[in-house]
Amino acid sequence: MTGNKQVVVIGSGIGGAGIAALLQSRGHQVTLLEKNPFYGGKCSSFVKDGYVVDSGVHMYSMGPRGPHGDLNRRVGGDLEWCVSNPMSDIISSGRVHMLAYQNQFDPRGLVENLKAVALDRRIAGEGERDAAKRMRLLEKETYRAAKRMRPREVLDAVVRIARRDEALLTELDGITLQEFAHRVTDDLGFLGTLATLCMVLLVVPYSMAAAGEFLWCYASIYRNRSLGVPRGSAREIPGSFLRAFLRAGGRLRLGCEAARIRVEGERVRGVESKEGEFFPAEVVVSNAGIKRTLELAGEENFPSEYAAYVRGLRYSYSFITAKYGLSRRVVDVGAPSFFNKPHVHPDHMFEYIEQGGVPEDPLLFVPMPSEWDPYVAPLGRQLLIMGVPGPSEVTPQNVEQCERILDRAEERLLELFPAVKGNVEWSMRTHISHTAAITGKPSGECIGLAQCVGQTGLAKPSCRTPVEGLWLVGTDAGARGVGTEQAAASALYLAGILS
Numbered sequence: 001m002t003g004n005k006q007v008v009v010i011g012s013g014i015g016g017a018g019i020a021a022l023l024q025s026r027g028h029q030v031t032l033l034e035k036n037p038f039y040g041g042k043c044s045s046f047v048k049d050g051y052v053v054d055s056g057v058h059m060y061s062m063g064p065r066g067p068h069g070d071l072n073r074r075v076g077g078d079l080e081w082c083v084s085n086p087m088s089d090i091i092s093s094g095r096v097h098m099l100a101y102q103n104q105f106d107p108r109g110l111v112e113n114l115k116a117v118a119l120d121r122r123i124a125g126e127g128e129r130d131a132a133k134r135m136r137l138l139e140k141e142t143y144r145a146a147k148r149m150r151p152r153e154v155l156d157a158v159v160r161i162a163r164r165d166e167a168l169l170t171e172l173d174g175i176t177l178q179e180f181a182h183r184v185t186d187d188l189g190f191l192g193t194l195a196t197l198c199m200v201l202l203v204v205p206y207s208m209a210a211a212g213e214f215l216w217c218y219a220s221i222y223r224n225r226s227l228g229v230p231r232g233s234a235r236e237i238p239g240s241f242l243r244a245f246l247r248a249g250g251r252l253r254l255g256c257e258a259a260r261i262r263v264e265g266e267r268v269r270g271v272e273s274k275e276g277e278f279f280p281a282e283v284v285v286s287n288a289g290i291k292r293t294l295e296l297a298g299e300e301n302f303p304s305e306y307a308a309y310v311r312g313l314r315y316s317y318s319f320i321t322a323k324y325g326l327s328r329r330v331v332d333v334g335a336p337s338f339f340n341k342p343h344v345h346p347d348h349m350f351e352y353i354e355q356g357g358v359p360e361d362p363l364l365f366v367p368m369p370s371e372w373d374p375y376v377a378p379l380g381r382q383l384l385i386m387g388v389p390g391p392s393e394v395t396p397q398n399v400e401q402c403e404r405i406l407d408r409a410e411e412r413l414l415e416l417f418p419a420v421k422g423n424v425e426w427s428m429r430t431h432i433s434h435t436a437a438i439t440g441k442p443s444g445e446c447i448g449l450a451q452c453v454g455q456t457g458l459a460k461p462s463c464r465t466p467v468e469g470l471w472l473v474g475t476d477a478g479a480r481g482v483g484t485e486q487a488a489a490s491a492l493y494l495a496g497i498l499s
Contacts, residue, residue, distance in 0.1 A: 004028055008271045008281040010258045010296070013041030014068070014484045015474030016287030017238035018491030021075040021245040023285075026499045030250045031279055032242075033271065035257035035440055038235075039242055041287070042438060042446075043484050045235035049426055051325050052369075052376040054234040055438065056430075056446070057387030059087075059337060059367050060485065061201070061217065063226035067481065067488035068237055074492075075248075077240035082372040083228035089338040090193070094416060099334055102225040149183045161215045164223070172212035173457040178347065180211035188346065195346035196339060199389055200365050201482050203316040203446040205350040213456040217482045229372045237484070257440070258288070261297040261470065268297075268469035283469050283498065287487075289448055290461050290476040292441055297467060306466050313461070314452060315445040317353060319365065319387035320402045320431035322410055326382040327423045329370075336371035340364035340412060353391050356401055358408045362388050366413075381425070386413055392445035394436045402431040447483055448475035456480065463494045471498070 005028050009020045012034040024030040038044055044055045060068060064081040072079040085106075086099040101108065149157070160168045172180060181194050198206040201217050221227055230236040246252060257274040261284055270280040286293040290310055299307045331338075342349050342361040352359050365387040370377035377383040388409040391398040406429055414421050432444025449455055463471050463478040471494060472478070479489035 005282045006280060007031070007283045007285065008033065008279045009285045009287065009473075010261075010271060010293075011035075011041060011287030011474070012039040012238055012242065012252070012254075013287050013474060013487060014043050014238050014241070015487035015491050016041075016285070017241040017245065018071045018075075018488050019285050019287070019473045019494055020250055021077070021241040021248070022071070022491060022495035023498060024245050024248045024250040025075050026495070028283075028498075030245070031281075032245065032250060032252045033256045033258050033273065033279070034252070034254050035274075036438060037255045039252070039254065040235045040238040042435060043234050043238055044438070045233040048428070049325060050378040051381070051383050052233040053323055053383065054369065054385060056234070056435075057319050057321050057365060057367060057385050058234045058483070059227060059229055060237075061221045061227050061482040062224040062485060063228035065224040065226040066220070067479075067485050067492055068230075069226075071488045071492055072237075072240055075241060075244040077244045079236060079240035080231040081226070081228045082231050083226050084336045084372060086335045087227045087337070089333040089335040090196075090341055091333075091338055091416065092192075092341040093343050094340075097333065102222075102227060104222045154184055161219050162223070164216055164219050169212035169216050170457050172215060173210045173459065174453060175211050176453055177206040177209045177211045177214045180215075181206065191346040192341060192344075192349070195349050196341045196363055199317075199350060199363055200339065202451045203319060203389065203483075204450045204452055205317075207347065208450065208452040210451060210453045210456040213451045213480060216480050220481075229367070229369060231373050231375075233369065233373075233376055237488075258296060261286070261293070263297050263301040263467055263470070266301070266468060268467055281469075283471065285471045285473050285494070285498075287474045289439070289441060289474065290472055292439075293465070293470075293472060297465075297470060302466050310461075313455060314450045315392050315443055316447040316450045317350075318390045318392045318402075318432050318435065318444050319446045320390040320406060320429070321388075322386045322406055322413075322427060322429050324384040324386070324420065324427045325377070325425040326384065326420065327425050328380060329382045330419045330423050331366075331368060331382065331384065331417050336369075337367040338364075339366070340416065350389055352405075353389060356397065358401075358404045359388075362405070362409045362412050364388055364409060364412060364416075384420070386410075390431065392432060392443045394432050394442055394444055399431070399433055403429075406431070447486075463490065463497065 007030045009016050009032045020030050020032045085102045088100040090098040195206045202209050259274040260272040262269045268284045294310050370383040390402050435444035461477045475486040478493045479486045
């Protein structure tokens with residue numbers, strides 16, 4: 001993109017805020033349109049009774065050393081990070097604690113976690129007296145037709161994954177993580193941990209997730225060793241980008257919803273707002289998601305094959321939340337976040353979502369932002385944000401299911417930490433209907449497009465669309481990563497093309 005261009009960016013999520021700041025810093029004239037009266041999209045925060053509360057449930061796998069930090073440095077942002085070691089506590093069977101350290105080979109974690117794994121296996125076997133029967137069940141339900149990896153092959157794969165060998169990861173994008181895992185081992189403890197981590201990182205079951213994508217993300221966490229949260233809450237990531245954007249002369253319009261991307265003569269001409277205002281542009285960058293972008297620009301302006309391809313793309317599941325302001329520091333687990341690892345067969349851990357049911361033992365993903373950053377809660381208080389996987393499409397049935405899932409999740413939380421109940425100053429729930437209200441889409445998925453087989457790596461949608469001058473940015477296009485880190489990486493990639 002030569003010369004200074006008029007650019008309109010739709011959406012102030014991390015991808016939109018990031019690309020706006022990058023392009024404005026390089027001399028283009030950028031206008032950023034945001035439908036909500038606040039910025040950040042799904043990565044926003046609000047204040048409640050003195051607590052700064054994230055709208056979603058967030059941690060950032062690469063923190064300052066990942067794409068968020070890289071983008072922030074490139075635009076001269078003011079983003080600061082809170083990084084903790086250990087970073088998380090994995091609770092299994094209600095009483096086994098395994099601390100996850102930033103360094104996977106930290107000797108403190110290795111010794112304690114070997115003990116925890118042994119105890120976890122012993123507990124897991126208490127209700128399974130007949131081990132032979134258990135293994136026969138496993139054999140029926142897993143991938144015996146798949147090639148079994150020998151120890152040397154496993155070691156070679158581990159080394160190549162740790163190096164993020166793109167040739168291997170591209171090959172592994174073609175199979176599910178479940179299939180890959182069963183080639184390595186049938187150990188239910190290992191598989192259960194993998195299924196849990198997959199849902200937390202990619203928000204799809206490991207029976208759907210592309211193995212290459214998950215392994216790239218997992219390797220990146222331990223390669224960078226900086227998992228954390230932004231100081232001041234989630235909103236500070238897009239906030240830092242937007243402050244840099246405004247300092248460079250960019251124009252931000254909050255409460256201005258894009259109603260139509262105008263396309264004439266097979267090229268983009270600008271964006272019309274819901275109020276009828278027109279913003280002319282030589283380049284339009286949409287952070288509204290690939291499906292919503294197709295609607296805004298009109299399917300008739302795209303080749304029929306492309307429109308059919310976009311309609312067939314799948315979304316991730318949701319993470320629905322219950323948030324708590326506690327009158328004192330109740331939960332002390334040795335890390336600023338914890339997971340409840342479900343005591344459920346890994347191949348069936350999340351079937352309840354599609355079946356319209358509730359989990360017997362729910363996966364709980366619980367960051368405690370005040371343990372990372374004490375200034376997001378009043379003095380002496382504790383802020384908990386509990387996430388649990390749920391459906392994404394917004395229907396009355398799914399909304400009602402979300403409430404039932406949260407009922408069970410809150411029961412499980414109180415089973416683990418009974419003292420929470422007597423110290424709640426306030427609590428609230430957010431789920432798919434709240435997410436849909438933020439994005440303007442008929443779905444409340446956590447991330448965007450599912451990182452499943454056929455939608456990652458080389459098969460990920462391109463930032464370029466068939467309409468000249470219309471580009472995509474965000475989690476739906478152009479990059480690998482965990483959650484919003486895809487969006488920042490997408491912005492960095494697109495800026496290199498457009499600058």
